[in-house]
Amino acid sequence: xxxxxxxxxxxxxxxxxxxxxxxxxxxxxxxxxxxxxxxxxxxxxxxxxxxxxxxxxxxxxxxxxxxxxxxxxxxxxxxxxxxxxxxxxxxxxxxxxxxxxxxxxxxxxxxxxxxxxxxxxxxxxxxxxxxxxxxxxxxxxxxxxxxxxxxxxxxxxxxxxxxxxxxxxxxxxxxxxxxxxxxxxxxxxxxxxxxxxxxx
Numbered sequence: 432x433x434x435x436x437x438x439x440x441x442x443x444x445x446x447x448x449x450x451x452x453x454x455x456x457x458x459x460x461x462x463x464x465x466x467x468x469x470x471x472x473x474x475x476x477x478x479x480x481x482x483x484x485x486x487x488x489x490x491x492x493x494x495x496x497x498x499x500x501x502x503x504x505x506x507x508x509x510x511x512x513x514x515x516x517x518x519x520x521x522x523x524x525x526x527x528x529x530x531x532x533x534x535x536x537x538x539x540x541x542x543x544x545x546x547x548x549x550x551x552x553x554x555x556x557x558x559x560x561x562x563x564x565x566x567x568x569x570x571x572x573x574x575x576x577x578x579x580x581x582x583x584x585x586x587x588x589x590x591x592x593x594x595x596x597x598x599x600x601x602x603x604x605x606x607x608x609x610x611x612x613x614x615x616x617x618x619x620x621x622x623x624x625x626x627x628x629x630x631x
Contacts (some may be wrong), residue, residue, distance in 0.1 A: 434515030468533025
């Protein structure tokens with residue numbers, strides 16, 4: 432049975448890369464009014480074949496918890512979501528829906544996926560993880576980094592435009608998180624963040 436497994440991982444402690452990006456965007460690049468919160472995740476999407484969602488989830492979850500290339504239980508929180516045959520199995524201690532620092536009225540949560548254009552690293556993830564999964568066959572993998580940006584905007588389209596303006600490098604003073612010469616990007620999610628602030 433064909434399955435997809437999506438893995439999100441972030442640091443439990445303060446992410447200094449996020450802190451540096453936050454300071455640059457708000458204090459140097461002038462986005463203090465627009466940008467309300469930021470988080471950063473490592474991200475993988477695996478294509479697999481196995482007996483079902485539970486079996487695929489169990490095999491992948493077991494191995495990514497034992498391999499520090501994916502997670503280190505002392506440093507990271509993670510969320511693994513596996514879908515197969517209409518079933519969905521979610522494991523891990525990361526609540527993505529609650530991860531919304533700076534949420535409030537008029538704020539949108541935007542997940543920006545940044546990937547390498549060449550994609551050369553992705554075959555290495557299959558080689559690393561695949562042989563250890565037993566009856567589960569790993570057919571392919573994609574990897575990248577997700578920047579979650581909470582942006583004050585009038586609507587989703589305006590929020591997406593602001594995220595692209597902040598993220599995509601056009602010159603030394605315009606854009607910070609994506610170099611379009613060797614990286615691709617896509618907005619995975621743009622939706623109202625809600626009134627409650629999430630965990631950081």
